[in-house]
Amino acid sequence: MDLSQVERPEKADRLPTVLSKQEVQRILSATANLKHRCLLQLLYAGGLRIGEVINLKITDVQSERNLLLIRGGKGKKDRTTLLSQKLLESLRAYYREYRPKVWLFEGQYGGQYTTDSIRNVFKGCVQKAGLQKKVTPHSLRHSFATHLLEQGTNLRYIQSLLGHKSSKTTEIYTHITSHGLESIVSPLDNL
Numbered sequence: 153m154d155l156s157q158v159e160r161p162e163k164a165d166r167l168p169t170v171l172s173k174q175e176v177q178r179i180l181s182a183t184a185n186l187k188h189r190c191l192l193q194l195l196y197a198g199g200l201r202i203g204e205v206i207n208l209k210i211t212d213v214q215s216e217r218n219l220l221l222i223r224g225g226k227g228k229k230d231r232t233t234l235l236s237q238k239l240l241e242s243l244r245a246y247y248r249e250y251r252p253k254v255w256l257f258e259g260q261y262g263g264q265y266t267t268d269s270i271r272n273v274f275k276g277c278v279q280k281a282g283l284q285k286k287v288t289p290h291s292l293r294h295s296f297a298t299h300l301l302e303q304g305t306n307l308r309y310i311q312s313l314l315g316h317k318s319s320k321t322t323e324i325y326t327h328i329t330s331h332g333l334e335s336i337v338s339p340l341d342n343l
Contacts, residue, residue: 169286180193188273192274206257298325310322
C-alpha cells in the first residue's frame with residue numbers, strides 16, 4: 153500500500169479558550185500560597201507555557217531590564233518577554249520566603265517543580281474561583297495575548313513575546329477579540 157496516496161483528515165480549527173480580565177483576577181486571587189500565585193502570575197503576565205515556567209532559573213529574572221529570559225522554549229528557541237512590576241514584587245517576596253537555589257520554582261524536596269504540580273494548582277484555583285469554563289494553564293497564555301491585542305499592542309510584538317515563528321500562529325487572536333469590531337457597522341444597518 154502506498155501511504156503517500158492516503159489523504160489525511162483535516163484538523164479542526166478551534167479557537168482557544170480565553171478568560172476575561174476579571175476571571176484571570178479571580179483565579180490569581182484564589183490562592184493564599186505565594187509560590188502558587190507567582191506560578192500563575194508568570195503564566196499570565198509573560199504569556200509563558202508551563203514548561204517555560206518550570207525551566208526558569210533565578211538568573212532569568214532580569215529585573216533591571218524588566219525582562220524575563222526564556223531559554224529553550226518551544227522549538228528550543230530563546231526569547232525575552234515582559235516582566236510586570238506586580239509580578240516582580242511578588243517574585244521578590246517569594247524569593248525572600250522560599251530562597252530557591254537554582255530553579256526559580258523548586259519542588260517541596262528540592263529539584264525542579266513539575267508540570268503536574270502546576271496543573272493541579274491551576275485546577276484547584278479555577279474550582280475555588282467558581283469558574284465553569286473548561287480551561288487549562290495554557291488558557292492564561294491565550295488570555296495574555298488576547299488582552300494585549302485588545303489594549304492595542306501590535307501583533308508583531310505579541311508574536312515576539314509569545315515566541316511564535318510564524319505570524320499566522322499569532323493571528324488566531326484576531327479571531328477571538330472583539331477589539332475594533334465595535335466600530336464596524338453591518339451593511340444591513342445602512343439599508
